[in-house]
Amino acid sequence: MTKATAEERIEESHAVTPDIATGRLDSDSYRANFGDLHAPLDRQEALVEANRCYFCYDAPCIEACPTGIDIPGFIKKIATGNEEGAGIRILEANIFGGACARVCPTEILCERACVRTAQEGDPIAIGALQRYATDPIIARGKHPFARAPRTGKRIAIVGGGPAGLSCAHRLAMFGHDVMVFEARDRLGGLNEYGVAEYKVAGHFARAEADFVLGIGGIGAQTGRALGRDFTLSMLSRDYDAVFLGMGLAGVRALDCAGENLAGVANAVDYIAVLRAADDFAALPVGRRVVVIGGGNTAIDIAVQSKRLGAEDVTMVYRRGPDAMSATGHEQEFAQVNGVKLKHWAKPVRLLGGDGHVRAAEFEYSRMEAGRLVGTGETFTLPADMVFKAIGQVFVADPMDTDCRRALEMRDGRIVVDDEGRTSIANIWAGGDCVAGGQDLTVEAVQHGKRAALSIDRALKNPV
Amino acid sequence: MVDLAVNFAGIKAPNPFWLASAPPTDKAYNVERAFRAGWGGAVWKTLGEDPPIVNTASRYGAVSYKGLRVAGFNNIELITDRPFAVNLREIKEMKRDWPDRAVVVSLMVPCEEESWKAILRQVEDTNADGIELNFGCPHGMSERGMGAAVGQVPEYIEMVTRWCKVHSRMPVIVKLTPNVTSILPPARAAVRGGADAVSLINTINSIVAIDLDQMAPEPVVDGKGTHGGYCGPAVKPIALHMVAEIARDPECRGIPVSGIGGIESWRDAAEFIALGAGTVQVCTAAMHYGFKILDDMRDGLERWMEGKRYERIGDFRARAVKNVTDWQYLNLNYKIVAAIDQDLCIKCGLCHIACEDTAHQAVAALRDEGKRRYEIVEAECVGCNLCMHVCPVEGCITMKRVDHGVPAMDWTQHPNNPMRRQAAE
Numbered sequence: 001m002t003k004a005t006a007e008e009r010i011e012e013s014h015a016v017t018p019d020i021a022t023g024r025l026d027s028d029s030y031r032a033n034f035g036d037l038h039a040p041l042d043r044q045e046a047l048v049e050a051n052r053c054y055f056c057y058d059a060p061c062i063e064a065c066p067t068g069i070d071i072p073g074f075i076k077k078i079a080t081g082n083e084e085g086a087g088i089r090i091l092e093a094n095i096f097g098g099a100c101a102r103v104c105p106t107e108i109l110c111e112r113a114c115v116r117t118a119q120e121g122d123p124i125a126i127g128a129l130q131r132y133a134t135d136p137i138i139a140r141g142k143h144p145f146a147r148a149p150r151t152g153k154r155i156a157i158v159g160g161g162p163a164g165l166s167c168a169h170r171l172a173m174f175g176h177d178v179m180v181f182e183a184r185d186r187l188g189g190l191n192e193y194g195v196a197e198y199k200v201a202g203h204f205a206r207a208e209a210d211f212v213l214g215i216g217g218i219g220a221q222t223g224r225a226l227g228r229d230f231t232l233s234m235l236s237r238d239y240d241a242v243f244l245g246m247g248l249a250g251v252r253a254l255d256c257a258g259e260n261l262a263g264v265a266n267a268v269d270y271i272a273v274l275r276a277a278d279d280f281a282a283l284p285v286g287r288r289v290v291v292i293g294g295g296n297t298a299i300d301i302a303v304q305s306k307r308l309g310a311e312d313v314t315m316v317y318r319r320g321p322d323a324m325s326a327t328g329h330e331q332e333f334a335q336v337n338g339v340k341l342k343h344w345a346k347p348v349r350l351l352g353g354d355g356h357v358r359a360a361e362f363e364y365s366r367m368e369a370g371r372l373v374g375t376g377e378t379f380t381l382p383a384d385m386v387f388k389a390i391g392q393v394f395v396a397d398p399m400d401t402d403c404r405r406a407l408e409m410r411d412g413r414i415v416v417d418d419e420g421r422t423s424i425a426n427i428w429a430g431g432d433c434v435a436g437g438q439d440l441t442v443e444a445v446q447h448g449k450r451a452a453l454s455i456d457r458a459l460k461n462p463v
Numbered sequence: 464m465v466d467l468a469v470n471f472a473g474i475k476a477p478n479p480f481w482l483a484s485a486p487p488t489d490k491a492y493n494v495e496r497a498f499r500a501g502w503g504g505a506v507w508k509t510l511g512e513d514p515p516i517v518n519t520a521s522r523y524g525a526v527s528y529k530g531l532r533v534a535g536f537n538n539i540e541l542i543t544d545r546p547f548a549v550n551l552r553e554i555k556e557m558k559r560d561w562p563d564r565a566v567v568v569s570l571m572v573p574c575e576e577e578s579w580k581a582i583l584r585q586v587e588d589t590n591a592d593g594i595e596l597n598f599g600c601p602h603g604m605s606e607r608g609m610g611a612a613v614g615q616v617p618e619y620i621e622m623v624t625r626w627c628k629v630h631s632r633m634p635v636i637v638k639l640t641p642n643v644t645s646i647l648p649p650a651r652a653a654v655r656g657g658a659d660a661v662s663l664i665n666t667i668n669s670i671v672a673i674d675l676d677q678m679a680p681e682p683v684v685d686g687k688g689t690h691g692g693y694c695g696p697a698v699k700p701i702a703l704h705m706v707a708e709i710a711r712d713p714e715c716r717g718i719p720v721s722g723i724g725g726i727e728s729w730r731d732a733a734e735f736i737a738l739g740a741g742t743v744q745v746c747t748a749a750m751h752y753g754f755k756i757l758d759d760m761r762d763g764l765e766r767w768m769e770g771k772r773y774e775r776i777g778d779f780r781a782r783a784v785k786n787v788t789d790w791q792y793l794n795l796n797y798k799i800v801a802a803i804d805q806d807l808c809i810k811c812g813l814c815h816i817a818c819e820d821t822a823h824q825a826v827a828a829l830r831d832e833g834k835r836r837y838e839i840v841e842a843e844c845v846g847c848n849l850c851m852h853v854c855p856v857e858g859c860i861t862m863k864r865v866d867h868g869v870p871a872m873d874w875t876q877h878p879n880n881p882m883r884r885q886a887a888e
Contacts, residue, residue: 044857055752073758080728082763 018263018356018384019287024309030280033307037198038128046132050079053124056115061126064113066446067094071110075129086133088144094449095169096162098138098208099191100442101131102200107329109442138207143214148175150217153459156181156239158226161189162441163431164245165212166448167455172217174456179239180218183225187213189247189431191441193272196300198307227398236426241455244414244422244429245448248392248439254292258350259388263357267291267301267389274304283308286385290360291315291339292347293389294324299331301387302339313339314381318346318365318372325439348378350386357386394433403427410435420451428455465765469503469776471741472634472660472719474592476565478503479776480732480760483723483744484569484595484638486540487754491553495560500754501761504565505557506662506744509542509597510550510586511571511609512578516541521682524671526697535697536747537671539682539689542571542597547585555589565742567636571597571609574619576626583631593634595662596623598649614640614665617652624656636721639663639705641698646705651714661709662721662744664702666692695747699725703738710739710784727756729763736776737783791874798866799846801825801839807859810835814850814860822849841865 025033041049053075061071070089077086090097106112106127114123137144153176157164160182168178186192191205213220224230226246235242251266253259263286277283285308291298294317302315317324320343321331335341345362352358360383363374394413396404408415408423413435420428430447432439437447467478481504482488482497489508497505518540526535543550558566568591572578586594598614613619620637627635637653639646641664653661670690672681680688702724709715722735727748735743748756773779803814803826815837818826825843829836839850851860875884 047857055756057753057755073755076756076759077763080730080759080763082729082759082766085759085762085766 016288016358016382016384018358020263020284020384021287021309022284023281024285025281027281029309034197034201034280034304036201037196040135041125041128041132046078046129049125049129050075052116053079054115060113060115061110061124064109065093066109066440066442067100067449068446069093069097069130071126074133075124075126078129078133083133083136087137090130090134091137091144094442094445095166095212096191096208096441096445097130097134098211099162099200099205100445101127101134102204103191103195104442105327105329105440108327138211141211141214143211143216145169145173145215147172147215147217150177151175151459153177153240154179154238155241155243155455156235157243157245158232158235159189159245159247159431159433160184160187160209160220160222161245161247161431161444162191163247163433163444163448164189164243165209165218166445167243167245167428167430167452168218168448169212169215170449170452171455172215174452176217176240176456176459178218180220181224181226181230181235182220182222183249185222187220187222189245189444193275194268194297195275195441196271196304197275198304199300225398227400231400232403232427233400240426240459242427243420243448243451243455244427244433245431245444246394247432248394250393250395251388252391252393254347254350254388254390256347256349258352258357261350261352261357262355263352263384264350264386264388267293267297267387268392270387271297271301271304280308285310286383287311288382289313289385289387290381290383291387291389292360293317293387293391294319294326295389295391296326296330297392298387298389299326299334299339301389303334303337305385305387306338310385314342315339316342316345316347316360316362316381318344319367320344345379346372346374350383351380357383359383360386392432416447418450419454420447421454426458464774465768466775467503467761467765469742471565471721472593472636474504474565474567474634475563476503476742477563478761479736479740479742480757481505481565481567481721481742481744482749483746484509484597485538485746485750487746487749489543490545490550491557494553494557494566497749497754498557498561498564501757502564502754504567504592504742506567506569506595507550507554507591509569509571510547510582511542512573512582513547515544515546518544519684521684524681524691525695526671533695533747533751535669535671535693536695536750537669537682537691537693538666539684539691542569551585551589554586554591558590558592565593566591567593567595569595569597569638573609574613574623576630579623579626580630583627583633587631587633591633593636593659594627594631595636595638596627597638597665598623598640611640611642611665614638614649615643617648620649621652621656624653624658628657634659636660636662638665638723640665641701641705642668646708647712647715650709650712650718654715654718658718660719660721660741661715662723663705663709664698664724666694667698667701669693694725696725696727699731703734706735706738706740707784707787710781711787729760729767732760732764733767733779734783736780738787739781739784741776741780793873794871795874795877796866796869796872797864798869799862799864800841800844801846801848801850802861802863803837803839804859804861805836807856808837809856809859810837811855812837813853813855817849817853822847826850 055072059072074086074089110126111123117123155178157180160180171178187209188205289305289310291302302313306313346365348361348363359380361380364377406424414429416429416434420430422429428451430451431444437443469479484506488505494505522540524537525533528534568586637658639649670680719741721742722740723744726743726745732743815826815828825840827838854860
């Protein structure tokens, strides 16, 4: 469709004058809306909750945790007043125990597996207890782990998010020297740039990244992008091993008319703006916001738009609730925050006037012989802001041609074995950029850790 | 740098956490698993003369308090029901496979010198680190003139201990029963007999519950029951008191003590050690959770010691003993009154009703424009602490000291005491 079609006159009943404004709420509301979603436990709450744990043998929660944290062990330590021991027990298995305590979908991982869920539908509040135990250690600033004697080996890490930093930390613990290359200005990956502000509030991501680097032996170069500033071949030449933790830099396009109108943006870009803001009142938000997509990013931008003071926020997903990658818990959370969820509708085009979006047109859909098809019935939602959140993709372009040819891919992401090895010798990978995962922070941490173990083994036992 | 290694009555162990003589130390399979989990020592389940005793089904009762399982535990199990030779062979294997861990053999045979002489010779051949004399079994064996039947008679304790010192080179630990009027006569008897150490407490005579449908004590064995030995978290206060008594007694002072009774956490262990124990023995907690409870006991104790700058167990052992005194020497001029933090108070009213009904009517129940408010009436408050204990909010009620500058005076000096000591001129 041409630009002209996108700007054709639309029905009066759907005409809206774009209303984008800052400062829709008072400062107390912003503070409440973007502060910690869950208040941390105080000591008594933690004790009471910790004493609910049965201290199982072969606990299902440990198995459900991608990083294998000794959950009954750390909870027992909270219960006996050995709080430092509790925090360290967590961080031994997951150096990002602080972020994970805040962002993990515990409702489908450890807390779902908790035997008390089976017993009475009321699991131990594992995430909250994990935060209780790790916060003081991260805040204290003294790094609890020591490096082994230096080995002289050097590893390059592409991507300073949880996967890369987790790998870096474990390698540093083994005594290796690590250099992290990060394209953006800060380390932290999605913890720093992508997660909802109320989930990881108050610059915690920065404090945590500093904490991880506190072990020593990890250098970081920010503002250095693969392809533009260095190549994989250079890294392979200059370092003993390489770990790729680039995440998903690309955002899927809608591929429909009107995508380039003003007021239409990638959800991840605005979330990054939000996270960097010091003054939420200065952030503009539309009065009628439409979010296209069905994952956690869609939920995060939808809820945050509402919390910035948008009047109507509608999230539109092309299939049903069960097919959304956002968990049931997240979907419920969105609805409780006043976001309307509309299912079984796919975008047709975005309509605008004077270069600015004013409405979004959708077609109802259904499944037919295993394929998603349109029903022919359409509807239009008034919108002065439209966010695209239909998925992020791995961008292979920055890698040099030789590597791209040699690197085995599947579904657009890098294939790795159960040690994190790619098809190229001496190159490991982990996190969202690898195929077959669930795109969870905790999974990225585990990928980084297992790759570090594999790299360490390989460096000590050269073939 | 903290080092938990101990030397207890000549027995070395890498840490003071031992397993008590009980089902967890019944056979090599159990003890092997315990040592793999890191326990510093194990006292083997009591050996007796062949033919071995026979046990019942059921064997255990428990007190679950307000939904919390096993607040107290009760057993009617007896000593080992396995053949003597099998036990000896396994003890020898364990000591050979785990040379750095303490392997102590608990023994109970009839009160005759020849019986003790015979068994000691065979136990010594296992290379075990020591023996523990079981004078405590309150059921089953006592009916046959052993166990508590000996532990309640100081003369028997002294006599048997002496036999063991004569007929064996191994360190002799005497395990004391709490089912006595005072722990001191038995403890002193053990010391006189030459004991190298004492361990206490064994279990307490008890019936945990009556099954009101079967009208029989639990555990019910084919319609009937019997009293058993009580242990677990509920008995810790009784054990702590008896350990303190022995630590304070001039006749017993210096005798190594192995503390037993409801130890479940590093803090429990530290409390026994602060009262003089050189090792602690655990049973119920291991039976409840498995040997993995050692992990936090060890880790927690190490971290606490590091925080207090104690490097070895000996650095804080018995430190609390000098502060355990007789009631008559407590300062009667020490005055504290309760204080309620109104910001933390959740208005449950329990402090008021406890004080109003059963104490000194020092908590006023007010309504402040219709809203509940509880305040301490300091003039009436005697500083008994009851409100602090019943308050469900930690830190809400605290005690503040109010006797500023008043010299100390105890009961022995008090004018109300007709037997008071006269102050020196």
